Amino acid sequence: MIFSGTVALLENRDLGHDNFLAVLDAPEVGQSMEPAQFVMVRAGEGTDPLLGRPYSVARIGEGPNGVTIQLIYKVVGRGTGIMAGLRAGAELSVVGPLGQPFPLPEDPQVPVFLVAGGIGIAPFPFLSARLLAAGCHPRLLYGARSSGDLVGRDLFPPGIEMEVATDDGSGGHAGFVTELLDRHLAALDTRTRQRAMAYVCGPTPMMAAADAVLARHESRGHLSLEAFMGCGFGVCLSCVVPLVGQETGYARICVDGPTFPAGSIDWHRSQSP
Ligand SMILES: Cc1cc2nc3c(=O)[nH]c(=O)nc-3n(C[C@H](O)[C@H](O)[C@H](O)COP(=O)(O)OP(=O)(O)OC[C@H]3O[C@@H](n4cnc5c(N)ncnc54)[C@H](O)[C@@H]3O)c2cc1C
Incomplete structure (x- = not known):
């Protein structure tokens, strides 16, 4: 309702x-x-x-x-x-x-990564609470331009492991948060890596980069996309995004998303003028 x-x-x-x-x-x-x-x-x-x-x-x-x-x-x-x-x-x-929510992993034992860029942190305290309740052990990887931009960490439920990255090196890993994701997935054996699940939310270039990391490691994930949005319920078509393998196929972020499975967005077409 x-x-x-x-x-x-x-x-x-x-x-x-x-x-x-x-x-x-x-x-x-x-x-x-x-x-x-x-x-x-x-x-x-x-x-x-x-x-x-x-x-x-x-x-x-x-x-x-x-x-x-x-x-x-x-x-x-x-x-x-x-x-x-x-x-x-x-x-x-x-x-x-x-919109469509993040689906939870069927198996709570798989490694779960929450990958946030900037204000893309927003959906993750709520998702963390649901994951913990489902018996999962999520690890938050949180990137921002500078350490002062790493807001909202105190809004997470206890029991979430966190690592941060900053573009200017003022906190945590000096570099992109997607490098932390890459490092974690690379450290897993092949079978565990293929069962791992990442949830990603942040600026579009960061989500495209995270999607590429997931594809390279054959890991699973869901992305929550951002776009200009007029109505929020599928009528105005201001938030469409091109899908992989569909030359003319578009999805509406407001009703078909904002969550999409990793590997489903055609980043090349979405970034073309
Ligand atoms: C599904 C969804 C969930 C979101 N959740 C949050 C959230 O929890 N917290 C939050 O702070 N923001 C969130 N956003 C983004 C937020 O909606 C925009 O920042 C907001 O609409 C900007 O409104 P404004 O009137 O302040 O800015 P405007 O005056 O409309 O725009 C100001 C500037 O921001 C840029 N901008 C505006 N909207 C976006 C956008 N969606 N993506 C990238 N750049 C934009 C414009 O290019 C412009 O430069 C979400 C967006 C979506 C689609």
């Missing part, structure tokens, strides 16, 4: 470096939400902004009316900027849950 209506903002916490945690009193959304599904949120008054913006749900929490949804977001423009200026008690228009 997709909720569409107004919800109250309970908290809007500054996480530093233009990142925030918004806690929304949204039991109708939270009770049926699955990891990597998203909500369309419109934070402004009247017609500014006209369209909602998509956000993954980072955590499901407890609230005055049962369940809260918690969003980690980075201010990049008008919609996120308006949201950052809101105080507790503000009302937001929310539609969700939308």
Whole structure:
């Protein structure tokens, strides 16, 4: 059941470096939400902004009316900027849950990697909670430009192993987070590597690189893609992505995704003008 209506903002916490945690009193959304599904949120008054913006749900929490949804977001423009200026008690228009969730591994014993780039960390606290509940032992590989951009690590449930990478070398591995994934997969024997599962979310070039690493190691994975999104429910076609092996085939990230199996996106066509 997709909720569409107004919800109250309970908290809007500054996480530093233009990142925030918004806690929304949204039991109708939270009770049926699955990891990597998203909500369309419109934070402004009247017609500014006209369209909602998509956000993954980072955590499901407890609230005055049962369940809260918690969003980690980075201010990049008008919609996120308006949201950052809101105080507790503000009302937001929310539609969700939308999109296809990350499927969990059938076998909890396989190695599980969560590969996050920047604000791509957003769906992973929620996914981690579900994986731990299913008996999996996920390891978070988290990359960002600089150590100050590695936000939200305290939002993860206890029991998650974490490694970080920074482009400028200010924290953890100096280099791309996909190099950590490559290193971990290379250290596994062939059979274990082929059964390993990676969940990836981040900027498009990082996801294309992670997809290539998974293909090289013949490992499995699911990617949660980002795109400009107008409606969020499959009508406006602003978020299409080309699929491998289908010369003219496109999927809509909002309804067919945002999660796609590793190896299914035609990165060459998606990056062509
Ligand atoms: C399924 C999904 C889940 C998402 N989850 C989150 C989340 O949990 N937290 C979060 O912070 N963001 C998330 N995003 C991205 C977020 O929706 C955009 O950052 C937001 O829409 C920007 O709105 P704005 O009005 O602030 O920026 P705009 O004024 O619309 O744009 C400002 C700048 O950001 C760039 N931009 C805008 N949207 C995107 C995008 N989707 N990808 C790349 N660049 C973009 C534009 O090129 C422009 O330079 C998600 C996107 C999708 C598709």
